[in-house]
Amino acid sequence: MFVLVNLKAYPCDPVAVAEAAATVADDTGTRVAVAPQAAHLSAVAATGVETWAQHVSGVDHGSHTGSTLASAVADAGAVGTLLNHSERRLRLAAIDAGLRAAEDAGLETVVCANNPPQVGAVTALGPDMVAVEPPELIGTGTPVSQADPDVVEEAVAAAGRVDDDVPVLCGAGISTGDDLAAARDLGSEGVLLASGVAKADDPEAALRDLVSGI
Template structure:
């Protein structure tokens, strides 16, 4: 649920856990992306995992219209008002196109802190949820003070290549705690270095509420198969964590 905010604070947003972000970047678009999105829609129901898609801007309307379970987030947004701004991405236009939220501060599209704060506030004004990238523990703390809806904790050296090492896995709970000490309502996704179902299982088992993938899906021989493998791994790891917690009570 996403509601408009007249006060300029971030939009009220309810995101079920566990969740998973599919980041097409510019690897897939148009009809083929819609096919994958419809597949993801079915996976949401099958495994009870919320899936977020971050498509190209031009694909937002068709994905929003032709799917019912996935959440559609834009890949970027500018903190501009209606008026001048050739080439800029207007918050109101994204909302009108059917976007549920917006990805901000990705390592390929960094924003200065003051611009990031403005973008989060503008998104809230029009009812867009915010998913903001952070690459270090200190960065996560700084961004948490801006109160986005979701923080993506991604070590940049693992994005698009490499496997998550033991140190990266052990940092998950530390990052979660640092964020939730500031704002316990923020959802936390731990990404980068996710190339198969086992990677997904390991990250969720280590304490992540969600994870996601780009190259692991879109550079694979069968994106449909690998996506289901990953979503199934989210569900299995989450359920195993819940059973472990119940035994400790």
């Protein structure tokens, strides 16, 4: 199971969370990654934790003020990137461009989608992984695996009909080991979470509880 922690723009200490994640990953043998703000990528990568970007732009070097270059993200130490998170929605053409830019920079990719039909659509673009995240459950503490388990199973099926080599991650409301175990039982190969770790008083304890479900 892959655990990807998105720090969003929460007022947490990204280095402290990264150090906690690195410790838990080393102690348990679990693949744990952290996606901080772009400005914190280098500091997070320096902890030794697997580091991901929250977004990259589908452009190359040039007149693109405000864009996040995939190559710059890779230079900062990231090995992967999210695309199309529900808080950073993209059109299919922009997702495709982002995937191509990430591929050129050697970055692994997770493309987010709201529901099973969208999962199928983005799987066709060739990401390394997809994540199903019903936006109404994000940040609620109510995991999709409990609120609507059919969404997870249908997302896995939708991806499989297009390319059964693309794993599906489960997002939205994930915070405990029970949540992770439920996601796994529904066919997910990992989880994407944020507030359950980023807002925790003790991120290491939160992560240890989370991976206890593996």
